[in-house]
Amino acid sequence: MLYARLIASRLFKAVVVLFLIIIFNFFLIQMAPGDPAAILAGEAGATDAEFLRQLTERFGLDQPLHVQLWRYVSGVATLDFGFSYRQQVPVLDLILERLPATLLLTGTAFVLSLVLGIVAGSLAAARVKKPSGSVIMALALVFYATPLFWVALMAVVLFSVYLEWLPAYGMYTVGAGHVGLAMALDVGKHLILPATTLALFFMAIYTRMTRASMLEAAQQDFVKTARAKGLSPRVIQRRHVLRNALLPIITLAGLQAGQMVGGAILTETVFAWPGIGRLMYEALQQRDYNLLLGIFFFSAALVIVFNIVTDLVYRLADPRIKEGS
């Protein structure tokens, strides 16, 4: 009951925020230099005044700004995100076509980084004065500090070019005609390199954060009490230390989850993964305003959704947190 009211009030706020974001994005994009009609004409390599006129008129770019804004906002209200200027396809179709690929990639990376990060961090905290603990932390530092695109390229050189174990790019083997399980395995194989690359950075952060907050929690009085009660170190670590150390990690996980739609541009580009990140980058290059606004909308919506989810998870992890406090 309490949850229902909470979610309802959060959803209402979310709609207001989304509306403001739509308007803000609309003006932000208008400020970028470069007119979509000119870019489209430019791409064609040949143009005349008639061609430019046709394009501008077709996209409604000859209308005053407030008319364009009104058209856009009233469209979005009915889930009509308009046409992509460049691809001549409804924006919603393009996004829905690409969204699953991105969610699969970033979702896998999310789970991978969270699970491995927490496990590695806990191990490092438990072995704080041992060499094995230092090795984990050293690795985490390396992955934290290394640029993602470089890791991606090196992974391709090692695993695809030299060892030939894993495919270098794409989401499935073109022309292989796999179906069912074979297709799933094929996609899985293609997923390994990009998902791992994308996961490494966040995994490093989770490792460092888990270790730090576990060491801090271990100093607390209730841990001393637990120890005095004679609980086994393993149980203390899991039930008392880790659980109390989880809150900052949930915060960070919420942030990472919010980045899911747009956060994989680089990985998607290097590995030719057909996701939203690439679509967004291309849309920006082409000044494909409608498409770009559509992607912004979906990213913003997802960030808001994950904010709400994070709040709920907080309450599950720590019942002391209540509305308003």
Next chain:
Amino acid sequence: MKTPLAIAITAAALTATYALAEEPKEGGVIDTIIQPEPPGLVLGMIQNAPTRTVAGNIYEGLLRYSTDLEPMPQLAESWEVSDDGRTWTFHLRENVSWHDGEPFTAEDVVFSADVFHRELNPSARAVLQHVESIEALDDYTVAFTLKEPFGPFLISFEAGTFTMVPKHIYEGTEFRDNEANNHPIGTGPFKFENWDRGTVIQLVKNEDYYEEDLPYLDGINWHIIPDGASRAVAYENGTVDVLPYGTVENFDIPRLTEMDNTCVTEHGNEYFSPFAMLWMNNREGPTADKRFRQAVMYAMDREFARNVLWNGLGKVPLGAFGSNAKFQNDDLAPFDHDPERARELLDEMGYDGEEVRLLPLPYGETWTRWAEAVQQNLKEVGINVRTEATDVGGWNQRLGDWDYDLAFTYLYQYGDPALGISRTYLSNNIQKGSPWNNVEGYENPKVDELFNQAATAHPDEKREALYHDVQEILQEDVPVGWLLELGFPTIYRCDVKNLVTSGVGVNDGFKDAWLDR
């Protein structure tokens, strides 16, 4: 200077001649790359490079062109011109059908040219303004009557520019919103099969193709890989067999061409013959003085740019007319690299060191490096240059608004000065908003007159004399800087045979290609 790569190309050309003697094998699918992903595949509606490259296998024109730019039959079997040069009659092949089984007839030609292209296609429109009427004399004969003789008429029927589209699908519809645009229907050797956006475009063999035994391949997969390094890897690890022009960064080309079983050709570029230029703003600032522009030409070391940045591929042009253009005037004085002469010219005009802004072309590493090289050359003679980098959108806008001093670009030549060259210099082509017309703002009534007369002069000897005159004026005025005729190589495995068989290269090359495996 002959670089190793140039020698490798000569060797590849020899191998290609041998290949013709072999017996072609049937079957196999070629994996290749398209970069960037095309916006759509309906030629005639979209004319950008990636669309031409993929859809050139689906759609056809009336003619194709050899690597010497001689017309060859395609949908038209033969053609003739009346004595006054005004009426062109095309005899069409009789056994051609569209991919949906409907027959291709003269009505389709009339519809494509007179209705579809007149409405949608700026390149075709430039030719069609010289056309008075188009008539179907019978099912397989079409007559074009021109307002006056138009020199480049016969070279303007290339599939990408003057595509034949099916009348039965488009007539009476809103062309751009036609459902059929998602499943293009042409007459070409390959049919559209599937487009998985962001991943691959798949074409399959047209079993009912009108030419006996063609095509040999079962299909073509056009992979979409956005990252340059990943595209090189795709070739290295054997996923793709053909790298069309522009698919890998220039610095990767020498490395890839040294791989086993790898051939490379510079042919297949002749029709477009991309010409890199330096826009120079003729309206204001130091660049408005022709002595400054001449100084820029003397200051630039174009041989260096070709040998180092472009791997020795391409040709340093003499002047405004590229080597593949007709009617080149060979008597012009060349602009050799001569910094001393450049400094003299700058002194003579009293150049005070005013800063000029240079816009590189945002098309990748090579262009960035090239801008740096030119900046260095210009600084050597005392020209104060500031580079202003933009993205593609910004570059388009700045040029369209004439907000620049110097800027890189490249333009297609389309096989005839009246199609690809005059547009850069004609004063009625000065229109704000486009980065591809007379952007530099050059106005010279004599040049206008000569170009306009030459386009419609008849026969060719008269055209030649006029074009020779105009080249002399341009060589003196230097409205733009002539940088390099780009040599875009196609890299492929040597067991892909007969890949480049025309002046548009891979754009229709897969028609004749076969795999020796």
